[in-house]
Amino acid sequence: CPGNPLKAGSQLKLGIPVEPAKQAVVLNEILTDPFDGGSDFVEIYNSGTSPCDLSEIVLARADPVDGIAYDYAPFSLRPRLLMPGQYAVAASDPEQVKRFYRIGEERMLIHSSLPSYNDDEAVIVLLTSSFMELERFHYKRAHHFPLLQETEGVSLERISSNRSVSDSTNWHSAAANRGYASPCDQNSQHMDSDIHDDWIHLVAELFSPDNDGYNDVLGIAVTLPKAGFMADISVY
Numbered sequence: 761c762p763g764n765p766l767k768a769g770s771q772l773k774l775g776i777p778v779e780p781a782k783q784a785v786v787l788n789e790i791l792t793d794p795f796d797g798g799s800d801f802v803e804i805y806n807s808g809t810s811p812c813d814l815s816e817i818v819l820a821r822a823d824p825v826d827g828i829a830y831d832y833a834p835f836s837l838r839p840r841l842l843m844p845g846q847y848a849v850a851a852s853d854p855e856q857v858k859r860f861y862r863i864g865e866e867r868m869l870i871h872s873s874l875p876s877y878n879d880d881e882a883v884i885v886l887l888t889s890s891f892m893e894l895e896r897f898h899y900k901r902a903h904h905f906p907l908l909q910e911t912e913g914v915s916l917e918r919i920s921s922n923r924s925v926s927d928s929t930n931w932h933s934a935a936a937n938r939g940y941a942s943p944c945d946q947n948s949q950h951m952d953s954d955i956h957d958d959w960i961h962l963v964a965e966l967f968s969p970d971n972d973g974y975n976d977v978l979g980i981a982v983t984l985p986k987a988g989f990m991a992d993i994s995v996y
Contacts, residue, residue: 818887
């Protein structure tokens with residue numbers, strides 16, 4: 761803090777960091793096929809109730825066949841707090857991320873020696889510095905919006921942090937009206953998972969899957985009366 765200018769009315773959140781538990785810090789957005797001259801990035805989100813230290817978070821890649829993780833890299837070389845409800849992005853070249861996208865909280869865009877993730881398929885692993893695995897996501901190009909003619913420069917966003925990271929329907933291409941990525945900010949395809957009393961609930965009455973960031977995804981919440989029941993739903 762000493763020597764840094766502080767604007768009037770500025771606020772700085774502080775806290776004692778703890779090692780994150782599973783489902784507290786999650787993978788939230790990835791870009792593995794950047795524009796020519798651009799940069800890969802991986803975004804995480806603190807969905808927990810305690811701050812964590814980004815220098816105690818590790819990214820790795822895993823073999824798609826045997827699942828063994830390797831090529832470890834710290835999310836940040838310097839200690840930095842990730843507060844609850846906050847986003848952070850690790851990028852191999854932060855300046856190139858700024859060049860192509862609008863950044864939310866710029867101080868949370870951090871230079872990192874990211875593992876090398878393939879464009880068409882990769883397994884991204886999120887761990888603590890003690891190598892406790894928090895999450896892993898087996899990304900494939902097929903996760904992108906199928907009507908996109910080109911996925912270069914388009915990030916994959918997690919729709920809900922409450923749903924499984926491995927659920928392919930929980931990921932969607934970033935919206936066109938957000939520049940195809942939303943680093944250090946809430947995802948353009950974000951959707952809250954609320955609990956309702958009705959046995960079936962639609963998050964939106966209408967949906968328009970054109971990747972413009974408005975009702976691109978239809979959320980259907982189903983609560984069945986007993987374990988083992990199934991619902992057969994047709995969408996016309």
